[in-house]
Amino acid sequence: MSRQLEFRLDADAIRPLVAHVMNLIDSAQDELLAPNAPPVEDELMSGFWSQDLLSSQRKDIAAISELFDDDFLESGKATVDEEDVDLVLRGCAAIRLKIRETTLSKFSDHSLERGELDQAEFGNEERDAYGAYILFASLQELIISQMDP
């Protein structure tokens, strides 16, 4: 029998974070989010490499969209099936990369990595972005602690 991981969050608190992420998702469909390059110089082979990665990334992001769907926003309850765990983990990573390179781009790697940010200086958008950045990290930690063999 396939395992499931269920989690509950305060839907009212999460709604603006999810809204911020959904806006970013639209613009993350056509670009690879990790700063990687194909290992080959051949243009054709590089194209295949990048297209395959992009196709995989789209599936990761789609898994996040499905997780935080309208039902979740209503109830605050979400379920990750065992077979979707990889997609969700990768989707969290992709979205954190996107948040980092967009809304949180003005902050240094050092301060972000150590959580040393003065949240009093955040605007609304940065507050939502940082909340989402932490939310997706927590979700990854939760899944890894529960489901990583």
Place this chain on the structure above:
Amino acid sequence: MVSFIGGESVSPEVDVEDATELSGVWSVVVLNDPVNLMSYVTMVLKRVIGMSQSEAETHMMEVHELGRSVVWTGEREKAEAYLYQLQEWHLTAILEKNEPSA
């Protein structure tokens, strides 16, 4: 040794050069990034490269502290397969050719 006997418009030099360029020992190198969690990087190294928990943690710490870690070495084809999977997990990773020491 590679040799061609006869033939018309083949381009043996190009094939030989490509084969030489891709032969040898290659390293798969994971580079540090400020976004991915330590626990996530450890899990990915276990899943993709097949490391034990302690091996994966050692390499993860090397990435974190030194900025890079060679996580696998071997033939080019397999190195590319590992590289693709690491990039699919959104880690920053590259291939490097191991040059024979003089």
